[in-house]
Amino acid sequence: xxxxxxxxxxxxxxxxxxxxxxxxxxxxxxxxxxxxxxxxxxxxxxxxxxxxxxxxxxxxxxxxxxxxxxxxxxxxxxxxxxxxxxxxxxxxxxxxxxxxxxxxxxxxxxxxxxxxxxxxxxxxxxxxxxxxxxxxxxxxxxxxxxxxxxxxxxxxxxxxxxxxxxxxxxxxxxxxxxxxxxxxxxxxxxxxxxxxxxxxxxxxxxxxxxxxxxxxxxxxxxxxxxxxxxxxxxxxxxxxxxxxxxxxxxxxxxxxxxxxxxxxxxxxxxxxxxxxx
Numbered sequence: 001x002x003x004x005x006x007x008x009x010x011x012x013x014x015x016x017x018x019x020x021x022x023x024x025x026x027x028x029x030x031x032x033x034x035x036x037x038x039x040x041x042x043x044x045x046x047x048x049x050x051x052x053x054x055x056x057x058x059x060x061x062x063x064x065x066x067x068x069x070x071x072x073x074x075x076x077x078x079x080x081x082x083x084x085x086x087x088x089x090x091x092x093x094x095x096x097x098x099x100x101x102x103x104x105x106x107x108x109x110x111x112x113x114x115x116x117x118x119x120x121x122x123x124x125x126x127x128x129x130x131x132x133x134x135x136x137x138x139x140x141x142x143x144x145x146x147x148x149x150x151x152x153x154x155x156x157x158x159x160x161x162x163x164x165x166x167x168x169x170x171x172x173x174x175x176x177x178x179x180x181x182x183x184x185x186x187x188x189x190x191x192x193x194x195x196x197x198x199x200x201x202x203x204x205x206x207x208x209x210x211x212x213x214x215x216x217x218x219x220x221x222x223x224x225x226x227x228x229x230x231x232x233x234x235x236x237x238x239x240x241x242x243x244x245x246x247x248x249x250x251x252x253x254x255x256x257x258x259x260x261x262x263x264x265x266x267x268x269x270x271x272x273x274x275x276x277x
Contacts, residue, residue, distance in 0.1 A: 038255050038276075039255035039256055039272055040257045042117055043257040043258075043259055043272040044259075045066070046067055046117075046129075046270075047066075047067055047259060047261045048066075048068050048072060049064075049065075050075075051063075051068075052064035052066075052116075054070065055077075056078065057080075059081050059084075059085050059105055060105055061109075062109055062116075065112075065113040065116050065117060073262050073264070074263035074270075076264050079131060079263060082236050084103045085103055085238065086237045086238035107243060110243040111123075114126070124276055125274065125275065126241040126249065126251075126275040126277075127239070127240050127272060127273065127274055127275070128248070128273040128275070129236075129270065130270075130271040131236045131238075131268050131271075132234065132235040133234070133267070134207045134260055134268060134269050135151070135204070136150070136151040137149075137151075137200060137210065137211040138150075138151075139198055139212065140213060141191070141195045141215060144190065144191045144193065144195050145188055145190050146160065146162060146195065147186070147188050148160065148186070148188070148189075148200055149181075149187075150202055150209075151185060152185070153184045154181075154183065154185055154204060155180055155181055155183055156202045156203060156204045157180055157203045158180070158200055158203075159176065159177075159178050159200070160178070160189055160198060160200045161174070161175075162177070162189070162191055162196075162199075163196045163197040164191050164192070164195050164196050165196065169194070173193060175192070194215070196214070197212065197215060198212060199212040200212065201265060206260075208262070208266065209265070209267060210265050210266060249275055249277075251277055252276055253275075254273060254274070254275055255274045256272070256273050257272050258270070
């Protein structure tokens, strides 16, 4: 009799434990799945949507937040606009035209951005974006030989344009070289004169990028002006939580998503964190 009662008690306690555990575990699983879906769907919308106005170039004028251009690619002007109000690496690797000038942001723009992404519950959310080139391309000159290395390592096709002085320091010359890096992403090209400037366009199977370097810092004389260089080639950081705090907030739910997208001739890695209070 005592044994039977003990077994019944264990069974009843087990049932109560399962009744408590499964709803809790299920709720946690749903919350986690929902938070992951939020970030993925929000990021998809940001990178594929032009926003309103569709050709905005100042974050303070945004009514609906999106980073795409009319073709569905990332818009370099919008990345520059984010760089002008967010945190950008101290040194831009190569900017021929003027780089992003730091600007203030209209505080009401944060509400419009969040409302366009989350609707009427916008004030429960914040987002953080980090945008960086998928390829880290380094170019340098050594004894009139231009070296190129790409990270992550691999075989890449490159197009290298070089401006140099052949004999006269008055009339710059132009040369181009096309080829493939070795498996470590490395290549070298000999320059037949005094090196001035080099511009490299690199393509992999799915990723592409560009960068340039100067023989003399910021020496533009005789250098082709290419608008495509007018974009940040290092990390851009933008966060709406800066409207009320100077550090990443503690939140009830944090979700994360990442994708790659092209902006002109540069492939960017775009990371998104969604904070829900």
